[in-house]
Amino acid sequence: MRSRSGVFVGNLVFAAVCMSAAPIFLVMGYSTRHDDTGPGWVAAGLGAVGTVMIPVTAAIFTRKEFPRITRRDRAKDSAVSYGDHTFVMSAPRSPQGTADARLVRADVLEASFVRYSPDGEATFTTYHGNYAPTEFMPVIRLRLRVHVASESEGAAGHGEFETTGEWRVPPLCLSAITAGRLVVLVEPPGPAGPGEVTVLWPRSVLLAGTRTCRVIDLEGRLTEVTRRPVRQLEQMRISRSVGGVVMAGDTIDLRRLDAETAGRYSALADRARAVPEDLAPVTEPGEENRLLVDHLPGEQGEFGTVGRSWSRRGGHLVRARFLEMRGTTTFQDHGPVLDTVLRIRPADGTPAFDAARRLTVPMNYLAVLHHTKELVLQVGPNGRSFVVDWNRTNLLAGVGTAKVIAPDGREFPLPARSDALWPLMNLLASHGLSNPGPVLDLRRRRMRAVAGTVMDVVRDRGQVPTDRPA
Incomplete structure (x- = not known):
């Protein structure tokens, strides 16, 4: 992972090349200062302004590019009340x-x-008035089973058909594909067969369980509706029939709706209480046929690199959780630039705090967002700065799988999102040991000091070797 100083130096060189004329104007103006001519002073002024803008521009781009969070990013008071399991998303x-x-x-x-x-040639591409340009959407080929007759109509297993096609998928909605549940509009059938199928991506992320959903009834009671697809589909049909229902954060408040719409929602809630719906799985069976992380841009999952000075001076790792993601009109090739709110839990036991930060979120992480919203932060030795470590975050989130090779050569594969990953990452960081990759080979000489502890962690988590040395 690049350091902030390295990113700044790179941006400083780039800015100096782009604004190389500014120092020349400054020198020309300075050399003609005794002539008392107007053009000389103008050249000197323009040169001075341009020269000062070189480090300023480098600092601006470094903050945009380097995912560092400080106390000044602490989230201000918001209309949304963020619970520990809240996740708000604003999608196209x-x-x-x-x-x-x-x-x-x-x-x-x-x-x-x-x-x-x-088509973006620059590091960041900004659009005006276009929230989701198609060139920043990957094209995915999907084979779908469409349930024309819904479960609520008592026709499960009937009225189905399969269709295959290519869709441009907004990066924020990639997790709906991995989870396997989509919301679609089906046009009336024609002479050639079933009507056209249109995927509703934001509603699909809701049905997939990536976005949380709650309902406050007319009596003020709060009901959790996340991962209850039958009820959510009925709610979506009611919303569509009335032209839309406002979802404040992750909550629909029936007290804010007109009487007729609130009555329909209330009747649906009564039926749901009479016949409770089972919680849908986090992901539908067959995820291996839908997992796209190996083909999407983003950082590779790995145990991560460690700066020796950072480790010796008290640098450490902490975990945070995304509470909100909102799209912007700025994009990077390997992921959208999002306005995010995340909850950081310091390791020293001080209270957690929420930070609001604009971040570039990799697409391969977004594809598994229904599994986890957690991320890994590197904490500076002074404890006042936090840097998002996307390599460790992706490994912890299940982008790829990890493996430990014991000193005797036995291999211990760690399943996606294994409980062993976090303590192993902390162990390596505390000893100043870098391991850029998802394979932790304890046969290496520099790993001898932690080999015993690593194997204890692996065994405690019940991992079984796949190969035994001859």
Whole structure:
């Protein structure tokens, strides 16, 4: 992982090259200062301003590019009340379809990467008035099973058909594919067969359980609706029929709706209480046929690098959790630039605090966002700065799998999101040991000091070797 000083130096060199004329104007103006001519002073002024802007521009781009968080990023008071399990997402709006189109569920049977070729040549590309440019959306080929007759209509297993096509997927909504549950609009069938299928991506992320969903009824009671797809589909149909229902954060407050719409939601809640719905799985069976992380841009999952000076002076790792993600009109090739709110829990036992920071979030992390919203931060020795470590974050989130090779050569594979990953990362960081990659080989000489402790952690988590030395 690059250091902040390294990023700053790179940006300083780039800014100096782009503004190389400024120092020349400054020298020319300074050399003609005794002539008492107007052009000389103008040249000197322009040169001075341009020269000062070189480090200023480098600092601005470094803050934008380098994911460091400080106390000044502490989130201000917000209208959204963030619980520990809250996750608010603002995604691009979906097409509404025709009045005759049916809103139903579709299961993702297979997903394959087709292409992703953004036109952005600069580090950051900003659009004005275009929230989701198509060139920053990967094209994914999907095979779907569409449930034309919904479960609530008592026709499970009937009224289904399969369709295959290519869709441009907003990066924020990639986790809906991995989870395997989508919301689609199906147009009325024609002579050639079933009607056109349109995926509603923001609603799909809601149905997948990535976004949390709660409902406050007319009596003020709060009900958790996350990962209850039957009820959520019915809520979406009610919302669509009335032209939309405002979701404040992750909550629908029936007390803010008109009487007729609130009554329909209340009737749905009564039916849900009478016949409780089972919690849907985090991911539908067959995720291996839908997992796209190896084809999407983003950092590789690894145990991470460690600066020896950083470790000796008290630098350490902490975990944080995303509470909110909102899209912006700025994009990077390997992920969208998002306005985020994250909850940081310091290791010294001080109270957790929320930080608001604009970050570039890798696409391969977004593809597993339904599994976890956690991320790993490197804490500076002074405890006042936090740097997002995307390599460790991706390994912890399940982007790729890790493996430990014992001193005797036996291999211990660690499943995705294994409980052993976090203590191993902390152990390596506390000893100042870098391991850039997902394979931790204890046969290396520099790993001897921690080999015994690593094996204790692996055994405590019940990991079984796959190979034994001959």
